[in-house]
Amino acid sequence: MNAGMDELYREVILDHHRSxxxxxxxxGPADARAEGKNPSCGDELTLELACAGGAITDxxxxxxxCAIATASSSILAELVAGRTPEQARALAxxxxxxxxxxxxxxxxxxxxxxxxxxxxxxxxxxxxxxxxLPWITLLSALDAEGEGKPAAPASTEA
Amino acid sequence: MIPRGDFLRAPAGVEPCDGQAxxxxxxxxxxxxxxxxxxxxxxxxxxxxxxxxxxxQKPGAVIAAExxxxxxxxxxxxxxxxxxxxxxxxxxxxxxxxxxxFLGVPADRVVVTRGATSALNLVAGGLGPSLKPGDxxxxxxxxxxxxxxxxxxxxxxEGLVLRHLPVTAGGELDLERLPQLLTARTRVVALTxxxxxxxTINPVAEVxxxxxxxxxxxxxxxxxxxxxxxxxxxxxxxxxxxFSAHKAYxxxxxxxxxxxxxxxxxLQPVEFGGEMIETVTMxxxxxxxxxxxxxxxxxxxxxxxxxxxxxxxxxxxxxxxxRQHEISLTAYAxxxxxxxxxxxxxxxxxxxxxxxxxSFHDPMVxxxxxxxxxxxxxxxxxxxxxxxxxxxxxxxxxxxxxxxxGMYNSHDxxxxxxxxxxYARSVFGA
Numbered sequence: 001m002n003a004g005m006d007e008l009y010r011e012v013i014l015d016h017h018r019s020x021x022x023x024x025x026x027x028g029p030a031d032a033r034a035e036g037k038n039p040s041c042g043d044e045l046t047l048e049l050a051c052a053g054g055a056i057t058d059x060x061x062x063x064x065x066c067a068i069a070t071a072s073s074s075i076l077a078e079l080v081a082g083r084t085p086e087q088a089r090a091l092a093x094x095x096x097x098x099x100x101x102x103x104x105x106x107x108x109x110x111x112x113x114x115x116x117x118x119x120x121x122x123x124x125x126x127x128x129x130x131x132x133l134p135w136i137t138l139l140s141a142l143d144a145e146g147e148g149k150p151a152a153p154a155s156t157e158a
Numbered sequence: 159m160i161p162r163g164d165f166l167r168a169p170a171g172v173e174p175c176d177g178q179a180x181x182x183x184x185x186x187x188x189x190x191x192x193x194x195x196x197x198x199x200x201x202x203x204x205x206x207x208x209x210x211x212x213x214x215q216k217p218g219a220v221i222a223a224e225x226x227x228x229x230x231x232x233x234x235x236x237x238x239x240x241x242x243x244x245x246x247x248x249x250x251x252x253x254x255x256x257x258x259x260f261l262g263v264p265a266d267r268v269v270v271t272r273g274a275t276s277a278l279n280l281v282a283g284g285l286g287p288s289l290k291p292g293d294x295x296x297x298x299x300x301x302x303x304x305x306x307x308x309x310x311x312x313x314x315x316e317g318l319v320l321r322h323l324p325v326t327a328g329g330e331l332d333l334e335r336l337p338q339l340l341t342a343r344t345r346v347v348a349l350t351x352x353x354x355x356x357x358t359i360n361p362v363a364e365v366x367x368x369x370x371x372x373x374x375x376x377x378x379x380x381x382x383x384x385x386x387x388x389x390x391x392x393x394x395x396x397x398x399x400x401f402s403a404h405k406a407y408x409x410x411x412x413x414x415x416x417x418x419x420x421x422x423x424x425l426q427p428v429e430f431g432g433e434m435i436e437t438v439t440m441x442x443x444x445x446x447x448x449x450x451x452x453x454x455x456x457x458x459x460x461x462x463x464x465x466x467x468x469x470x471x472x473x474x475x476x477x478x479x480x481r482q483h484e485i486s487l488t489a490y491a492x493x494x495x496x497x498x499x500x501x502x503x504x505x506x507x508x509x510x511x512x513x514x515x516x517s518f519h520d521p522m523v524x525x526x527x528x529x530x531x532x533x534x535x536x537x538x539x540x541x542x543x544x545x546x547x548x549x550x551x552x553x554x555x556x557x558x559x560x561x562x563x564g565m566y567n568s569h570d571x572x573x574x575x576x577x578x579x580x581y582a583r584s585v586f587g588a
Contacts, residue, residue: 127526
């Protein structure tokens with residue numbers, strides 16, 4: 001690829017974009033739900049979580065966004081299943097920190113999977129919001145779930 | 159992964175262009191050698207600038223004039239009794255006169271603003287106090303947020319009713335709906351001259367005539383048309399016209415409100431302070447005459463000193479020739495993008511009915527990814543909602559990609575764009 005594009009559009013990211021995970025509707029009603037948007041570009045996302053026994057069992061994401069937002073949504077769906085809300089929150093916070101740090105490192109004990117690849121997007125400042133959109137939406141859904149009320153829409157400009 | 163060679167060759171049946179400025183009928187760049195920025199390379203490639211609807215590049219004469227102002231004349235306007243103050247004031251007032259001559263109105267009907275957006279805020283905010291609850295404002299569905307949000311806000315403040323003139327599936331104003339929308343309560347009709355997304359040239363004179371028969375004021379956002387289409391203020395039949403210098407080859411931070419004499423009298427000032435007053439006591443103030451009444455504070459004199467050089471460049475090329483050039487580029491872009499297949503292209507199909515821009519959507523490549531991949535080839539396009547979210551909702555897409563043209567563009571640039579779209583598709587395995 002061209003002029004650094006292979007750093008942005010890594011094969012792992014393109015694969016998530018081509019076959020995004022978490023597109024199937026949840027089998028039952030959602031236990032937590034939030035909408036997110038990026039006002040600077042109009043991208044929109046809906047996230048639904050199913051929870052059981054104190055853990056997230058399944059995630060459903062509908063993303064109307066670019067390849068980076070779509071891949072990030074897919075990675076999120078893959079990674080949050082099986083985590084407790086606290087673990088999912090810790091992962092989201094760690095990713096947000098990594099995207100704003102020079103080395104972009106994510107601790108191994110977080111088991112960050114393909115998220116490590118996505119941190120390469122931090123070298124393209126205009127696209128950082130695209131990568132973060134699903135994760136701030138996750139935080140909004142988890143906040144609402146903890147408080148037992150509907151989630152406030154998440155926004156990259158809030 | 160990328161068969162790059164394929165993308166950089168001329169397509170079958172197209173004669174390669176020799177790239178010479180001037181008489182090459184295929185590329186026909188106009189004055190491109192006068193725009194210093196176009197010499198730079200981006201991501202290792204020669205820049206292909208296709209974002210003139212966002213801002214045009216500036217001729218060297220404009221850049222030099224702004225620099226000369228700060229080197230030789232810098233002083234505040236309308237107050238210094240010293241030589242520099244007089245020179246700065248002369249340059250500032252010469253810009254006002256020059257804009258007036260360009261659009262066929264006397265200088266005292268030209269208000270200098272920070273840009274088209276602040277001019278629209280002046281019109282909406284300045285008319286607000288004279289409107290009554292229940293009065294109606296008509297805006298079109300294809301407005302830039304700059305000609306929508308100020309009306310939303312003034313409607314909220316004054317209890318006005320906003321009515322929307324819809325856009326047809328073909329990307330034109332649905333004029334059949336206009337007679338129903340125009341009522342005895344309609345006070346203002348606000349519309350864009352050229353859509354910054356669809357490219358559509360609206361029949362402003364026709365809308366204005368219908369609005370005036372109902373006694374409504376007409377506000378035209380001419381940000382995409384001044385310096386690109388040949389017209390005078392009177393030909394549009396509007397009460398207010400706004401535009402930005404920076405989309406007409408001029409500097410940023412400078413715009414204009416041009417109005418009818420009575421229409422300007424109707425406006426209350428929306429900014430208060432120095433320079434816009436006549437007499438001030440500790441408890442009261444009276445306003446200066448128009449246009450100074452609407453020009454509180456220190457204006458962008460450097461930009462005003464430079465803008466006449468942009469208008470001189472336009473006049474030297476002639477607006478008729480610039481218009482023909484943009485039609486030629488737009489027709490070629492429509493044809494080549496259409497031929498690619500799989501792209502949704504928005505707006506009228508005939509280049510003659512459009513300004514110099516084409517927005518498109520590729521279901522396989524999101525506009526952001528498109529713009530990013532094109533940028534890696536040195537091609538600058540705009541991606542997003544172009545400050546027109548309601549229109550994008552109407553079009554059924556979150557975002558579009560937009561290529562827009564200036565005098566310095568050529569058919570070669572459109573070839574590069576088409577090749578670049580092919581490259582972007584190849585990255586996504588399409």
